[in-house]
Amino acid sequence: MNYLKVALFVALCFGFVATAQQKDYTQYVNPFIGTSNFGATHPGAIAPRGMASVSPFNVAGPQNVLEKDSRWLSNPYVNENTFLTGFSHLNMSGVGCPDLGVILSMPTTGELKTAHLEYGTTYKNEEAKPGYYSVDLDKYDVKTELTASTRVGVSRYSFPAGKANLLLNLGLGLTNEHGAMLKFNSPTEIEGYRMVGSFCYNNAESAYPVYFVARISEAPQNFGIWDKPATYEGVEAQWMGYNGKTRLKEQFMREVVGDSIGAYVQYDFEKPTQVVMKIGVSYVSIANARENLDKEVGDASFDEVYEQTKKAWNDKLSVVEVEGDDADDKTIFYTGLYHTQIAPSILNDSNGEYPAMKTRATKKTDGTRYTVFSLWDTYRNYHQLMSLLYPQEQLDMVNSMLEIYDQNDWLPKWELNATETFTMVGDPAAVVLADTYQRGITDFDVEKAYSAMLKSADAKENNPLRPGIAEYIDKGYVSVDSDVAGPVSTTQEYNIADFSIAQLAEALGKKEDAKRFTKRALSYKKLFNKTSGFLQPKMSDGTWYEPFDPLAGANFTENPGFIEGNAWQYLFMQPHDIKGMIKMMGGAKKFEAKLDALFAEDQFDMANEPDIAYPFLYNYLPGKSYKTREKVADLIDTYFTNKPAGLPGNEDTGTMSAWLIYAMMGFYPMTPGEATYTLSAPQFNKVTIHLNSDFYANDTLVIQNVSENPTKVSAGFSIDGKSIKKQAITHKEWVNAREVIFE
Incomplete structure (x- = not known):
């Protein structure tokens, strides 16, 4: 009888496993x-x-x-x-x-x-x-x-x-x-x-x-x-x-x-x-x-x-299971996950061969050579999501970027099919490399990666990744008369890259580099004009560029200081120095009022990258986390729908979908280059993330929302039964957790 019970139990277990494996997420x-x-x-x-x-x-x-x-x-x-x-x-x-x-x-x-x-x-x-x-x-x-x-x-x-x-x-x-x-x-x-x-x-x-x-x-x-x-x-x-x-x-x-x-x-x-x-x-x-x-x-x-x-x-979609009664919510979530699995795409053939950068000579990879690195978009949230849900893919992407460096002498900026398009601004590869390492995905040549990052950060001449770098190093900003596109945006992007280099330097024990790049990462403050209340273009002689219109540059119109955005949409793009930014703007109340005005005056642009993290900034103001939860829920309802027009704009090779996936799961990687998350509220009753056991000790993370109204959940949440009050949760804490409860 005992053997029969065991056999029945095993059969039932395998039956449940088969049922789980047969679930059709493509529906x-x-x-x-x-x-x-x-x-x-x-x-x-x-x-x-x-x-x-x-x-x-x-x-x-x-x-x-x-x-x-x-x-x-x-x-x-x-x-x-x-x-x-x-x-x-x-x-x-x-x-x-x-x-x-x-x-x-x-x-x-x-x-x-x-x-x-x-x-x-x-x-x-x-x-x-x-x-x-x-x-x-x-x-x-x-x-x-x-x-x-x-x-x-x-x-x-x-x-x-x-x-x-x-x-x-x-x-x-x-x-x-x-x-x-x-x-x-x-x-x-x-x-x-x-x-x-x-x-x-x-x-x-x-x-x-x-x-x-x-x-x-x-x-x-x-x-x-x-x-x-x-x-x-x-x-x-x-x-x-x-x-x-x-x-x-x-x-x-x-x-x-x-x-x-x-x-x-x-x-x-x-x-x-x-x-x-x-x-x-x-x-x-x-x-x-x-x-x-x-x-x-x-x-x-x-x-x-x-x-x-x-x-x-x-197989790809089953990495995350969501539970809830709203069929459209499931559709927009899994469609977002689907979109994140389209690019970067595979460049190498079935035999491992692919064309090299510059020469297009045939090279061979033992892993996967990825392409379509739209890094100005994806460094902000996409690669963080890949590190969490598909870490082997993220590792292969990092190794692909290092292969590009070997063949092209520079890290990629916007690589497509073994050509460098030099599209957009900044030095985003540095952010991706540092962020990946900080999240515990370290099985790549980090010293080579670090050397490549230093090359783009310090080379003052013939630097294709960082135009205007000499002036940036000398003055702390790129001037509006330097002939560099979007000098304010460019300065901010260099700051974020330098912060990421500092974080990696610290992790590698390179203390002097860490200090040097931490200081460089804060130079955006030199472009803050207290009179106008905005980051403002400067001339090479240190005077403010005039006339200055903070509204100019929205919807891809021309602006002498910014790329794909205006002064409003770039004002808070210092996610690596939120405390310093609050202080610079006159304290928490003034910061909140300015952030409120961004949304009230319809200057927030959900369709473009510079400001997409702004709804989460309320978490860093005492007692204002509810505004983050309300804003995030409202943005999902407004811009992400089960319709052909169900994205806020250009999908940007997975970036908009990554924002949506994080927002619907209830957390977000606020600071690129730093392995942390800030919290909002899950849009589902339950989210189960199946972690890759080759990279993480824990195999399953369960996120539960026990609030009657998921979008209005209170500030309380716990990790494995322990109440948590802090603003940021480290990636390590998150992937080692068994159960997170929003209540």
Whole structure:
């Protein structure tokens, strides 16, 4: 009997485990969130951290004709658009500048047309979930379904009976690079490359190829190529054509090179037929694209690929379990978590090879080489979240940044596919490296990292990461007549980086460096004008820049002192010196009044990074923590919804989603470079975080909100039964806790 009880107990336990593992978290993800209101996400199919993604491409229709660089569009899809011209296989998500959106497939029926405005169509019945997208094309009565593995995009087209075409367009894209190549290896395999790399329409001379191999499941009756405006097929150009009967000629292997080229295959179906196209991609070579295709997908069916990708998404999303009655809250939370797993994305091929910085020579990694480091955005909260929820990924990102340093002599600023875009200001990599180490993720060459940080912090000449550094070191600020963009913002960013270097120096026992950089980190005070009550641009001779308008610079308008913001939105951006900032502004009451005015006068911008931590500043004022909880709850309700416009603006490669995830879990990493959290209030009854046991001694952290009204929870909370009164909780305390109760 005892053995039976044990057997029954074991069976029940395994049953519960299986049930937990089988829970489908993808049901809570709505990939359409962020596809409106300039969120710059897309609803296409992608695997976690995928190199390849297959997205509907609807930004080249009659309502917004996209002929190369005629319009600034940073993503392939906008929810309000209604005209679709294909499905692109390399895309970015949540960025503020255009690039990629290339290698477009498109099913059509009837007469062959190769101009996108002629073959494009309206559409209906869109469906999107992690790893899957489908749509019905009105003009052709074709259902298109998309899925993807890490480096392969897979499309399934359900054609009606009759004449049909499948196009592969290498001419369309989001930016103005020139050049592509393709050739048929057989009637069902096409290989080639497409030039990309003009991020923000700059540095076009650094364009580089992305390679592909495309395979089609059904042999066509005919196929050929077009080189705008001419089309070549059949007997008119036999070396490019094939009629299904004649022997393939040797000349057929000839490559076609051009700017607006494409390939097509043609069918005449006797009955409705499904055709599957698989496209493997690589930034190294055609051979690697083929290897990626063979290794990741091979002969697997569309459904098999989708099921594997769905499982991969569930593995990622199940790291956090939330409990509550509001279905929309769960959807916006898990969609946020989904968005954080798109970028940074994987650059290396399945064999470990990737292109090196500068030379694009082939290198090989034993781990994962990540790319799309939008660090001005992500240093503030995103990488802290990765350290908590996905520490192995964060470690690989740090090692990727150090590989970039080895190859490029400088840490990354805004790296994309092994090119440095030099977008935005500051020295954000220093913050990420220091913060990661402070959180106990230390299995990287910290001495190399520290040396790299010192190089960017101290090199006065030919310093691409810190323009104006010599003046900053000498005077404590960058002047408005220094020809450095946004000198006040730049000074503040250098301060935050220097604070982070000081924290790492202290941890490494480098006491003199710690003192030096701590002092440098406080130089923002030299730009505070007591008369105006703001940080204000200064001339190189030390006089204040006039005329000064604290409202100028909002909504991306020009301001001589600031980048992407105005004096209001940068006023409190000293999270490393909150006490000093309060004192500088005249004490807690005056500080609170100024912070209140920021919100009351509608100067807080939830859609941009400099001020997104400001709601949490009330926690540092005696008796005012309730304002943090109220502001955070109100911001979530106002800006994050289960709708296409459900983000406050540009998703910024996971930064806005990281803010949301932290805010909904009830805590936030207030000070980049310092491993601490400040508290707000969980938006769920219960949050369970499954910690990575390779990095943390504790495997589970449970956060419970026992208040009747979660958004109005009182100030009291406890960790493992011990009441806590302090403002900041260390990361170590947090990950070692078993249970946190807000009550």
